[in-house]
Amino acid sequence: MRVLLVALISGIGMLLHAQNVPSFNTAQFQVMGARALGPSTMSGRITAIEGAYADAQLNLYVGTAGGGIWKSQNGGQSFAPIFDKYNQSIGALALEPGSARVVYAGTGESNMRNSVSIGAGLYKTTDGGSNWQKLGLDSTEHISKIAIDPTDKKVVYVAAPGPLFKSSTHRGLYKSTDAGKTWEKILYINENTGCADIAVHPTNPKIVFASTWEFRRKAFSFVSGGSGSAFYKSVDGGKTWNKLTKGLPEGNLGRIVVTINPSKPSQVLALVEAKESALYQSNDEGETWTKLTSATGLTARPFYFSTLVVDPKDPKRVYRPAYDFNYSNDGGATFANTVIGGVAPHADHHALWINPSNTDMLFLGTDGGVYLSYNKGVTWQFLNNLPVPQFYHVSIDNQSPYNIYGGLQDNNNWMAPNTAPGGVAATDWKALGGGDGFWVQPDAIDEKIIYAESQGGDMYRINLRTGLSAGIKPKKQTGEDDHRWNWNTPIVTAKSNTKSATGKSQSNLYVGAQYLFRSRDNGRNWERISPDLTTNNKSIQNKAETSESVTGDNTSAENHCTIFTIVQHPNNENIIWVGTDDGNLMFTNNGGKTWTNKSNAFAKAGVPANAWISSIELSSHNANRIFVTLDHHMYGDNTTYALVSNDGGNSFTKFESEELTGFAHIIREDPKTPELLFLGTESGFFISLNAGKTWMRSKYQNLPWYSLVRDIKIHPSTNDLIIATHGRGIYIIDDIQPLREMVKSDLSKPFLFYPIQPFKYEYGAQYPQAASNLVGYAGASKSLAPTFYYYLKERSNDVVKIDIYNAANQKIKDLNGTGLKGLNKVFWTLTSNPPRVAKGGFVAQSSIQYAGFYGPKVPAGKYRIVVKAGKDSSEQILTVLPNPAAGLSEMALQKLHQQSMRVFLLQEQLADMVDTIDVKLAAWNKMPNSDEITQKIKAMDSFKRELLELNRKSIFFDETKFRKKISDFYLDLVTALEPLSEGQEKGINVLEAEMKGFKTRFKQLL
Amino acid sequence: MKKVLLSIFVLVASVISLSAQTAEEVINKYVTAIGGADKWSKIQSLKVEGQIEVQGIAIPFTMQAVHMKGMRVDAEFQGSKIIDIVTPTKGWSQNPLMGKTSLEAITEDELKTKLDELDVQDEFVNYKEKGSTVEYLGKEEEEGTSYHKLKLVSKNGNEKVYFFDLTTGLIYKEESTVKQQGQEIKQAVKYLDYQTLENGIKMAFKSDMGMMMMVTKKVTINPTVDAAIFSGN
Secondary structure (H helix, E strand, O other): OHHHHHHHHHHHHHHHHHHHOOOOOHHHHOOOOOEEEEOOOOOOOEEEEEEEEEOOEEEEEEEEOOOOEEEEOOOOOOOEEOOOOOOOOEEEEEEOOOOOOOEEEEEOOOOOOOOOOOOOOEEEEOOOOOOOEEEEOOOOOOOOEEEEOOOOOOOEEEEEOOOOOOOOOOOEEEEEOOOOOOOEEEEOOEOOEEEEEEEEOOOOOOOEEEEEEEEEEEOOEEEEOEOOOEEEEEOOOOOOOEEOOOOOOOOOEOOEEEEEOOOOOOOEEEEEOOOOOEEEEEOOOOOOOEEEEOOHHHHOOOOOOOOOEEOOOOOOOEEEEOOOEEEEOOOOOOOEOOOOOOOOOOOOEEEEEEOOOOOOOEEEEEOOEEEEEOOOOOOOEEOOOOOOOEEEEEEEOOOOOOEEEEEEOOOOEEEEEOOOOOOEOHHHOEEOOOOOOOOOEEOOOOOOEEEEEEHHHEEEEEEOOOOEEEEOOOOOOOOOOOOOOOOOOOEEEEEEEEEOOOOOEEEEEEEEOOOEEEEOOOOOOOEEOOOOOOOOOHHHOOOHHHOOOOOOOOOOOOOOOOEEEEEEOOOOOOOEEEEEOOOOEEEEOOOOOOOEEOHHHHHHHOOOOOOEEEEEEEOOOOOOOEEEEEEOHHHOOOOOEEEEEOOOOOOOEEOOOOOOOOOEEEEEEOOOOOOOEEEEEOOEEEEEOOOOOOOEEOOOOOOOOOOOEEEEEEOOOOOOEEEEEEOOEEEEEOOOHHHHHHHHOOOOOOEEEOOOOOEEOOOOOOOOOOOHHHOOOOEOOOOOOOEEEEEEOOOOOOOEEEEEEOOOOOEEEEEEEOOOOEEEEEEOOOEOOOOOOOOOOOOOOOHHHHHOOOOOEOOOEEEEEEEEEOOEEEEEEEEEEOEHHHOEOHHHHHHHHHHHHHHHHHHHHHHHHHHHHHHHHHHHHHOOOOHHHHHHHHHHHHHHHHHOOOOOOOOOOOOOOHHHHHHHHHHHHHHOOOOOOHHHHHHHHHHHHHHHHHHHHHHHHO | OHHHHHHHHHHHHHHHHHHHHHHHHHHHHHHHHOOOHHHHHOOOEEEEEEEEEEOOEEEEEEEEEEOOOEEEEEEEEOOEEEEEEEOOOOEEEEEHHHOEEEEEEOOHHHHHHHHHHHOOOOOOOOOOOOOOEEEEEEEEEEOOEEEEEEEEEOOOOOEEEEEEEOOOOOEEEEEEEEEEOOEEEEEEEEEEEEEEOOOOOEEEEEEEOOOEEEEEEEEEEOOOOOHHHHOOO
16 A cells, blocks of 8 residues: 555656646747748649639639648739648649639649659638638548539539559549538549549539549559549439440540530540540530540640640630640640740649630649740740749758758759848759759769759769769669669768878769769769669569550659668768668678668568668767668558667667658758757658657748658758758758757756857848849848847746846847747847937938937947846856958957947937927927017027928938938948948047037027 | 438537537637626727837837727827827828828728727627627647637628637637738737736737737726817818
8 A cells, every 4th residue: 555655656746747847849949930942943843723803803722742722812923821731732722613712622632643742631711721621531642623513612522533552442533512511422433443533514513524543653663544444424413424435445544634615515525545545525515525636745644644624715725734735726636835935834734724804814833833824825924933842852061151952853953052142032043954853962072063863863963163064873884783773863972081092082972773882083983882782672673664554654753672862971981871762771881891781670660671761860979879761652651660779770669659640751860969850751840859759740940730841951060950841942940059958958947048159240141132023932041140049938928128238247238038938039139229319300211210220239249148037037148259251350340339339429419409408498488478588499499400300391301400410320330340441430520529519509508 | 220310410410519609608708708798898988008019119009999989099109100090981090100191091901901990899799799700610729739719700891810728718819811902911919918907807918919019008998088089180
């Protein structure tokens, strides 16, 4: 009994302790928000576009492959994301007929390429996207089309191809008759066949066409078509179905696209994937069909292009956006693809919306953003405002400011500075070649040498000094098998201790086929440093050439049994880890002479064999610790496999958390704080503050909640966290040092004020800036100012006060802080409090008004920062260092401060003088009338008019009096980055002399 | 078979009534938490004095309103007078910082979004009689905490979404959409520091608008307000 009691008490004790430590979520460090760099320059894959007018403005909804839904309320001039709390892969959108605010969104793109993402069901908004509700169909993974009965908006059809990598019953055609509350599956063939398309007759909505599609992707093959694929018609709203065959091709069919001619609904068009794929037409509501054309431009890659649209008013004008933009003027018998003028739309089209009120106006969704045409597609313009690029990887360099490098799905390789004057503009991004882009790496010694690639390992070296490039892909040597290069072939650069024959330091460059290659001369010569590191299982190697698919497709996307991940130890080039796409984790500690397969340890951690090794991270804190992420989604398993080993890879433990979803792409350990881990999956960015014991989904760092996170880097000198997403571009959380401090601190305390890093006076470059008309989407530039972080265990309703004292212990600045629960952040602009400025007259938007906002810059030195939150108070010392290299020497800063303070003093003296004048005038005005008083008032009033501008009439300043003179001078000084020259400084003498004169005269007027 | 069907029907019916009931429950709990409908219904005019804090600068303001008849805000910044007037038919504003140097009539769009402010009682007090409709949107996470989420559409057509604290029943956050020239602009306010006034009603004394904090210092209930102040001339 006693024992039990003791156990109980100690249990309570533990409970109490646990209660003291607040339960954490990412809201508690929401101040560590990311800068979203985008860019919009090359945008990303667009999957759906819908539009309607509201309040005479064209509202557009744009669905993307991995960047959620974006809305424009001005015909595409600007967009805002409206789906950031939900799955980011959009398959289909539909607007309720007659509404611009009721929208259905089917998640899970249906353009079934190798890199397609996975959805989480169907959603609906009734208020234009401010609030969404989930309607179900959670496990369909891919939704291709939503159709609403034009005569009864409660009747909704959803075509779900269903899962791509596995058999599943969650596919087929679904129907709701209560606006989405409940669903019935009304057309279902089998576990391998989904529904690809649906069309509802515009005037007789009982007539419905649907196509079923059998398809399956594996890591090494893709099959489109089979006996399940067929074309159906219903005349009773989907209760019963008839298979359509008359005039249609025989044998196995693939994906079928159907559209009803809106202005001539007896006519139906269908693109049928078959042995000979072609466009078919029916003129009897689908009963019989005639082939129109089998032109290649229309029929290529049916699994990827499923858009067929007829002009709402002109029954002869047919659009088939596919690899390029095809249009017909004869109902589909012949097509042209001519685009005239400078801007040709990006290749690969997936969505087309024609404005029904002006059918000349087309919005086209491509692999590279949205294009707008005002003349039915003859000429185009690019909408440079959708930052939805799909990065595979991100790299950084050590320049100042450092650059970002990365490759994009179907959009080349790119680089840009992480920060730029006026923000990182679309024009700051520079293309580095490629087709699809993947790894882009600066050389480990010479950062002007860049290695990049396109799909299937077609790699090249760029010399940024000359701008020239050269191919460097290793060639097959005698005794080697044909090389197998992954779609997304790893290129890795690392340090080396070796020297060339001429004594030059060398760097290591690694690339992997099934063999690992190393070059120490920038990719000119390669040394094969491994045997085949994969399973070399012939049955899982690229089957595209022998595929049973109705239509073939071999683009290296199915290359398999390849190396996918390479990591060299940063301090020991003999230690190299390699991960393959078929589950091998290979290790060498002698630079590749011998290799050990460590993948046997995965099974015990619950990881299936053959899972792709998507990333390997070697701990900076423990030589035996290694992290691995694995991706098994190509076997229909979307589990998050993130593992850690503490014994050099002999055994692994899987991180378990209810928070984790999505197959894993990348894990990163903070090199400074071992407790801090970052994990990126297909479905979110996750953070652990306790070495993986618990995980939090990042919801308050400015990323969408279910971002597709492909890569994560931590900059070694700025401590920035750089996140590459496959659908929303690059995000940067500047300087994660406060997160490290927080992790180390005792969070059961009510209030903590963290140490402040010494700050070197620094300003971001002001010029040159991008032309403002060309910036497109601009990512925020980096803020440069000392930042104070404090922690509050509970939210404070009182404003937190921050007082700053100089070395002479004078209070020079008052700041207000926030009272957020968790981490709070306050910037100091390195200025002291602004002066009191003389009141009177109209001063808005003038130097006089601004003078009351800006304080003088403080000199270098030590500052004491006191933070007061309620009863709690704490202080830290901030050392402000000069930055002579930037012209901000200690002397210069001191001088600038002194000069500023001289004019500051004049501002306050004038303010005092005007206050006294106003008091006097008020008093005199109250006195009984007399000649003397009248005289005095008149004289004082006229004196005041010499000091202040009281006659402003236009929106500009009409006069300059003493107040404006000193305010202009003052503003110049407090915004300057260098002190006045000796000559310029004499200007202050003049103002001081003037002030002296005013003071003398003022005395006489009293 | 009949029985099974019936139970499904009952289940569906109960689900529907549950969601309807939840909206009512959330509102009732809230109205009770702020002092009850009786006390609020007695408020016919209001005067609020306080300051707007922005970047360490405090701008004092006074708000005076007569229920459903007129509302006026006066503020002063560095000698510039800022005025905002709303009546059921017209509104005016003067804001030298925004280039409006004298009282100018506001557009219909702007007036529409401000008409709800004429309600000096809380808008959930007798919301049905006031012509508003509500919809319960379920629970939603906000900064890691779960809240009841409820949409209110006022008779003036303004849509607002409110987040109600699960334990106190009080409103933590309001999201509204202001429409100007066909473009929707989203706004969010967090309500902090609820205090009880002498007549027993409760009000948030701080409104956090992100860049700006509105701080209430003094509230006068049913003061005499001269209707002349609502004239924009």
